[in-house]
Amino acid sequence: MNLSDSERVISVLNEAGYIYTDNEDEAGLIGILVCSVRQKAIDKVYSRIHKWNKWKNSKNLITFISGCILPDDHEKFLKLFDITFQMKDLSKLPEMISNYGITTSVHLKTGIDPYNENIEQFWELKPSYQSEFEAFIPIQNGCDKFCSFCAVPYTRGREVSRPSKDILDEIALLVSQGFKTITLLGQNVNSYGLDKKGEEITFPELLGQIGEMGNRLKKELWVYFTSPHPRDMTDEVIDIMAQYPVLAKQIHLPVQSGDDNVLTRMNRKHNMEKYRHIVQYIRKIIPQATLFTDIIVGFTGETEEQFENTRRAMEEFKFNMSYTAMYSPRPGATSHRWDDDIPHDEKKRRLHILTEELRKHNILYNKQMVGKTVRVLVRGADRKEDFLSALTEGKLIVRFPSENKNLIGQFVDIKIVSASDFSLEGEFGKETESVKF
Ligand code: SF4
Numbered sequence: 001m002n003l004s005d006s007e008r009v010i011s012v013l014n015e016a017g018y019i020y021t022d023n024e025d026e027a028g029l030i031g032i033l034v035c036s037v038r039q040k041a042i043d044k045v046y047s048r049i050h051k052w053n054k055w056k057n058s059k060n061l062i063t064f065i066s067g068c069i070l071p072d073d074h075e076k077f078l079k080l081f082d083i084t085f086q087m088k089d090l091s092k093l094p095e096m097i098s099n100y101g102i103t104t105s106v107h108l109k110t111g112i113d114p115y116n117e118n119i120e121q122f123w124e125l126k127p128s129y130q131s132e133f134e135a136f137i138p139i140q141n142g143c144d145k146f147c148s149f150c151a152v153p154y155t156r157g158r159e160v161s162r163p164s165k166d167i168l169d170e171i172a173l174l175v176s177q178g179f180k181t182i183t184l185l186g187q188n189v190n191s192y193g194l195d196k197k198g199e200e201i202t203f204p205e206l207l208g209q210i211g212e213m214g215n216r217l218k219k220e221l222w223v224y225f226t227s228p229h230p231r232d233m234t235d236e237v238i239d240i241m242a243q244y245p246v247l248a249k250q251i252h253l254p255v256q257s258g259d260d261n262v263l264t265r266m267n268r269k270h271n272m273e274k275y276r277h278i279v280q281y282i283r284k285i286i287p288q289a290t291l292f293t294d295i296i297v298g299f300t301g302e303t304e305e306q307f308e309n310t311r312r313a314m315e316e317f318k319f320n321m322s323y324t325a326m327y328s329p330r331p332g333a334t335s336h337r338w339d340d341d342i343p344h345d346e347k348k349r350r351l352h353i354l355t356e357e358l359r360k361h362n363i364l365y366n367k368q369m370v371g372k373t374v375r376v377l378v379r380g381a382d383r384k385e386d387f388l389s390a391l392t393e394g395k396l397i398v399r400f401p402s403e404n405k406n407l408i409g410q411f412v413d414i415k416i417v418s419a420s421d422f423s424l425e426g427e428f429g430k431e432t433e434s435v436k437f
Helices: 003-014 040-054 071-080 086-097 119-124 154-158 164-174 203-217 235-243 260-265 272-285 304-317 344-367
Strands: 028-035 062-067 134-136 181-185 222-226 251-254 290-297 321-326 371-381 387-392 397-401 411-419 424-432
Touching: 003 062, 003 086, 003 134, 028 040, 028 424, 040 062, 040 071, 062 387, 062 397, 086 119, 134 164, 164 203, 164 251, 181 397, 203 235, 235 272, 260 304, 272 304, 290 304, 290 344, 290 397, 304 344, 321 344, 344 411
Parallel strands: 028 062, 134 181, 181 222, 251 290, 290 321, 397 424
Antiparallel strands: 371 387, 371 411, 387 397, 411 424
């Protein structure tokens, strides 16, 4: 989401005459779009701003901050940054810069939802896509779920869906410009349209229309979405994914815990029976789909037995990837008031167990791919010298020896020759133009 937001920030600043640089030493204006999900990211913001504020002794520099900011941090950032603003007010950023020192206020706890007042205006801003072949499209902003560990509903406001016409127009434009992958973004993509019942189409309908567009345009394209919430994940979504080639067969479905009692305390609004049904249905209807998840270990009060249920869930669902995090209380979230009673070392131990579980399954999964030829999208140079890095439709990492930078941004076929726990290695077969379905 921050990457997508930053593409609009760059557009607005370009319009205002600024030129983008990757080099902070030469910048006269530096901004951060912050994510409050982990404390580590916030700690980095503080170290950066202290450094930049020192630079102000020897050069002219304006700093700004936006993104998901918790109330406590907002108070502190007001003193440290020249400009703070909510993303919905992005179009006013050039004006704020020219009158710099003026900050927009965050009306937290006022009972109204100030976050999404101008969100449609924000969506209308044209992003400066940072890639020529991968794009992120926000389809929704905010969250109504109020998981007890999460502060997003307090930093992004309630769920608001972007008009489907604008989403479809943006996709059509991107496809005409030769983009190869598009990711639909939202805190809960699959509750798309539910805030405008009767006026707007639903998420499965949106996917269906994208699928039809893909069939019509006859370009090779992978459309992803992230993240869906298990509560709103219907069989219909999976049926539609199966029906249209353009809808990539990869699903990121956060489970967070494998224990019903923990899920209740997390206020996740789904239980393991519901989650199991979704996974079984995916396996039945789209057996080739890869499955990714998010898990929190050491949530407040998580017993050994409850953790063991999460480990068992991992064994059962055989995820291809899990973004597993040790629980850390987020100020503003409900669980912040509860005792963070699992010692750090114990959280680390649980994280390690889950990582090993993931590794065990991945090795088996990846090994059965050896000898097969897979379609991949080449994304750039690999860390391994003279290798390129690519992703399969299921977002598995594939590297292969090649110095041909022209392949970046292209779909190619790669024969897999070896496999490890988190990546595959292959040989480049033949370069192909975007193939028609
Ligand atoms: S669904 Fe839960 S974890 Fe996801 S953004 Fe909403 S409150 Fe946060």
